[in-house]
Amino acid sequence: MRIGLRVYVYSMLVIVAALALLGLMSIVKYETILTETMSKRLAVVIEDARASVEKAGSLGVSLRALAQQPSGPLSVASQLIDDDARVVVVDARGELVSMPGQVGGLPVASAPLLTHIAARDKSWSFRDGGYLIVGSTIVNSFGESEGAIVALQPDAVITERDNAMLRRIISYSFITLVPIALLAAMVVFVSLRPLGRSIQAMRSVVEERDETRVANASGPLAPTLHWFGRIFGDLEQQRKEATQTLDAIEMLANAESRKNGQ
Numbered sequence: 229m230r231i232g233l234r235v236y237v238y239s240m241l242v243i244v245a246a247l248a249l250l251g252l253m254s255i256v257k258y259e260t261i262l263t264e265t266m267s268k269r270l271a272v273v274i275e276d277a278r279a280s281v282e283k284a285g286s287l288g289v290s291l292r293a294l295a296q297q298p299s300g301p302l303s304v305a306s307q308l309i310d311d312d313a314r315v316v317v318v319d320a321r322g323e324l325v326s327m328p329g330q331v332g333g334l335p336v337a338s339a340p341l342l343t344h345i346a347a348r349d350k351s352w353s354f355r356d357g358g359y360l361i362v363g364s365t366i367v368n369s370f371g372e373s374e375g376a377i378v379a380l381q382p383d384a385v386i387t388e389r390d391n392a393m394l395r396r397i398i399s400y401s402f403i404t405l406v407p408i409a410l411l412a413a414m415v416v417f418v419s420l421r422p423l424g425r426s427i428q429a430m431r432s433v434v435e436e437r438d439e440t441r442v443a444n445a446s447g448p449l450a451p452t453l454h455w456f457g458r459i460f461g462d463l464e465q466q467r468k469e470a471t472q473t474l475d476a477i478e479m480l481a482n483a484e485s486r487k488n489g490q
Contacts, residue, residue: 240413247405251397258393262386263360267353270309270362270379275351277305277315278364278377286369291317295325302327302377312385319375320345335380336361345373358383 280301281294294300295317306315306327317325322338322345336357344352345365353362360381366374 243409243412247401247409251401254397255390255394259386259390262389263355266360266381266386267362270313270360270381271351271353271364273305273308274315274362274364274377274379277301278350278366281366281377282368285366285374291319291366291374292325295327305377305379309379310381310385313379313381316378316380317375318345318378320373325375335359341376341378345376348373355383360386 281291284294284301285291295302297303302315302317309315315327316330316334317327318334318338318341319325322342324334336359340354340356340361341363344363348365348367348371349363351362351364353360355361360383361378362381363376363378365376368374
């Protein structure tokens with residue numbers, strides 16, 4: 229493969245790798261921003277419900293009684309979030325507190341929830357068991373944890389939106405980045421042609437001992453090639469002179485040997 233073509237191919241591989249890395253970073257960044265945005269939206273609803281529950285608790289209303297109220301703060305919180313998410317209430321032991329219309333048990337492990345409940349964290353979020361989990365710990369007037377209000381958002385929602393963004397990035401790439409990459413390839417190819425000729429000329433001098441290609445070289449490396457050609461020409465001339473001198477010495481030595489032999 230010619231040197232210029234090889235450099236051109238390597239340059240194109242670098243451009244393709246850079247575009248692929250840019251797309252991957254965009255997806256990761258989008259997922260991070262999406263997760264943070266969804267967590268904040270759920271946290272606003274959960275923390276408002278937690279504040280209402282703590283106020284009611286200071287008046288003597290228990291957490292289980294509030295969870296059973298159809299129009300209570302917990303039921304209102306369930307209505308404010310998206311249909312694909314759900315609000316659950318757990319007590320200080322991590323057990324699920326039943327609510328009207330609730331079906332099924334707790335779909336995630338209670339151990340991570342108990343860690344935040346024991347620490348009395350007012351707001352926390354993490355991803356576990358295929359869910360985005362956003363919670364707020366309920367603390368009574370005595371400073372003790374009574375449980376937590378937890379919002380569960382399936383990871384499938386995030387994955388679906390990630391896939392939609394990936395399709396947008398791919399379509400955007402074909403519309404804009406691919407023409408830009410082709411234009412960049414043409415620019416790289418045109419700009420590397422003088423460099424390829426210069427490298428080929430230097431290669432001709434070293435391997436084929438053709439100094440005329442260096443003398444006619446043009447491009448960004450032309451001054452360096454001309455200097456290289458002069459140095460190489462001087463070395464070649466010195467090599468020829470040394471070869472001639474050695475030949476003359478060998479002839480004199482042979483002549484002396486014949487004289488001494490006679």
